[in-house]
Amino acid sequence: MGRNILEEYMNRKYDADIKPSPQANLIKDKTAIVGIGETEYSKNSGRDELDMACEAIKNAADDAGIKVEDIDGLETFTLDRTAMPFIVSTLGLKNLRFASEVSFGGGAACAVTLHAAAAVATGVAKNVVCYRALNEASGHRFGRGDGYAKYMISAPTPHYGYTFPMGFCTPLSWAGCWGRRWMHEFNVTYEQIGWWAVVLREYANKNPRAIFHDKPMTHEDYMNVQMIVEPLRLFDCCVDTDGAAAHIVTSAERAKDLKQKPVYILGAGQSAPIEQEIQTIYNRPVISGLFETWYAAHEAYRVAGVEGKDIDVAELYDPYSLGGIMSLEECDFCERGDAGNFIEGGDNIRVDGKMPTNTNGGLLSEAYIHGYNLVNEGVRQLRGQSYNQVKDPELCMVTAGPGVPSSAMVLRN
Amino acid sequence: MTVQYTDKPIPRPALWGIIYRSSGSLWEGVKEEKFLIQKCKDCGKILHPPRPMCPACHSTEQEYVEASGKGKIYSYVTYNKSPHKAFKAPYSVILVELDEGPRVISNTVDVKPEEIEIGMPVEIAYEKIDDELTLYKFKKAG
Numbered sequence: 001m002g003r004n005i006l007e008e009y010m011n012r013k014y015d016a017d018i019k020p021s022p023q024a025n026l027i028k029d030k031t032a033i034v035g036i037g038e039t040e041y042s043k044n045s046g047r048d049e050l051d052m053a054c055e056a057i058k059n060a061a062d063d064a065g066i067k068v069e070d071i072d073g074l075e076t077f078t079l080d081r082t083a084m085p086f087i088v089s090t091l092g093l094k095n096l097r098f099a100s101e102v103s104f105g106g107g108a109a110c111a112v113t114l115h116a117a118a119a120v121a122t123g124v125a126k127n128v129v130c131y132r133a134l135n136e137a138s139g140h141r142f143g144r145g146d147g148y149a150k151y152m153i154s155a156p157t158p159h160y161g162y163t164f165p166m167g168f169c170t171p172l173s174w175a176g177c178w179g180r181r182w183m184h185e186f187n188v189t190y191e192q193i194g195w196w197a198v199v200l201r202e203y204a205n206k207n208p209r210a211i212f213h214d215k216p217m218t219h220e221d222y223m224n225v226q227m228i229v230e231p232l233r234l235f236d237c238c239v240d241t242d243g244a245a246a247h248i249v250t251s252a253e254r255a256k257d258l259k260q261k262p263v264y265i266l267g268a269g270q271s272a273p274i275e276q277e278i279q280t281i282y283n284r285p286v287i288s289g290l291f292e293t294w295y296a297a298h299e300a301y302r303v304a305g306v307e308g309k310d311i312d313v314a315e316l317y318d319p320y321s322l323g324g325i326m327s328l329e330e331c332d333f334c335e336r337g338d339a340g341n342f343i344e345g346g347d348n349i350r351v352d353g354k355m356p357t358n359t360n361g362g363l364l365s366e367a368y369i370h371g372y373n374l375v376n377e378g379v380r381q382l383r384g385q386s387y388n389q390v391k392d393p394e395l396c397m398v399t400a401g402p403g404v405p406s407s408a409m410v411l412r413n
Numbered sequence: 414m415t416v417q418y419t420d421k422p423i424p425r426p427a428l429w430g431i432i433y434r435s436s437g438s439l440w441e442g443v444k445e446e447k448f449l450i451q452k453c454k455d456c457g458k459i460l461h462p463p464r465p466m467c468p469a470c471h472s473t474e475q476e477y478v479e480a481s482g483k484g485k486i487y488s489y490v491t492y493n494k495s496p497h498k499a500f501k502a503p504y505s506v507i508l509v510e511l512d513e514g515p516r517v518i519s520n521t522v523d524v525k526p527e528e529i530e531i532g533m534p535v536e537i538a539y540e541k542i543d544d545e546l547t548l549y550k551f552k553k554a555g
Contacts, residue, residue, distance in 0.1 A: 167520065169424065170496040173492065177506070180531075181487065181488040230526075282508055282516045287516075
């Protein structure tokens, strides 16, 4: 006891006092992602979210080679607006044993898989599907402050009462505030952070699923585009998307007999370290970093028994460029404060670089399916099915939303 | 340069029921042009934002102490596009580190967006919105 996680964070040492030991973790190596699916990603689906969720789930079941009726668990975000009873009645599920939703917006992106795996590992359910459907482009937009001010300043998130009245009311600006501090402390330049968007666009240009598949972008284009909230430009923002994605978790035992090469869940964790808020995390002694991403990543590493240097490919949650860039530091792919230098020129995060990152184009250039498309891309990499395939990767790191109670997982082929 | 408002209502802090019990004193204080910070009565830890229990010692006894209102700009952003119908862009939002420790989100009333710098000393200024609500803002320290 007496563990000082802030000191650990600053010294980049994760010293968990959590019991039980990694060996006792029932998820490790015993659960696998066996099927992935998605709908078309577009700017205007013309369909409702239930429709898209069911298509993505059906595609994931087909991909795995299991019958839709064999799904006995449902897992999604609290933010998902499809109603689970209609998912059940639309898909014709007969044996639902487990249903749950995870909170914290994009911070749930890996936690859903963790909860599904926990249900599978403990025998509560056999085949759990994790799904997320949203009409973010044509319907409700998270990126705007209008409309949801009253809902945001509520009992679960009273801290917004200290920010919205000052006109401080969008995720991009909340990130810009800790991002600016990070840039200030470590002398990071606009030119450097631009490389994130440029490399992700290169990946997207080779990925036919990507919204920006047909739209190339140079570093010059990046520097010339308008600032939305300084220090962040239009091309630092994720792409509002209509679409759905899903993946199916089952036991390692059952995974062996299915259609695809199993992708095992080696370690996963959730996090909400000190002075947690929903993105307005400004009362921590240090705000020039993503404490919750660091914590979740290291919990995933601890359970998996691996370190950052063992990872071959990373899918880092990037609702805005800085979320992904700063996660490179938090996952130990580069030193603290060095991510700007690490991505400069782009080679380190390209497909044959030190750490190929967001190889589908990420949330910036493939689609914003609240991180589920990053999970699917991680699975594709480990199966050898990516449009930007890394050579023979064994381990993939996937992270979730920055600045909120978050999650992360290590996948193994 | 302070934030310019449109004729649309600005989003308001939650001043009702369960939330009010924690944050009420802060907003009541601001109405009287005092910035009150919550402090744990048992261990003395400063709690900002206000909350019903001290995370260090789990005491539920709090008091409010008046802050000096002085601090430094710790970070900032500038909206070039308005994110909300109540506010006219461009405007900046600053994160101020008060001398007492807590960091608060606010706006400047007299600094142009392009002149804002991290480390700039500021002091509190009050902006009365209406009879119900006064906001705490900051001006260059004199």
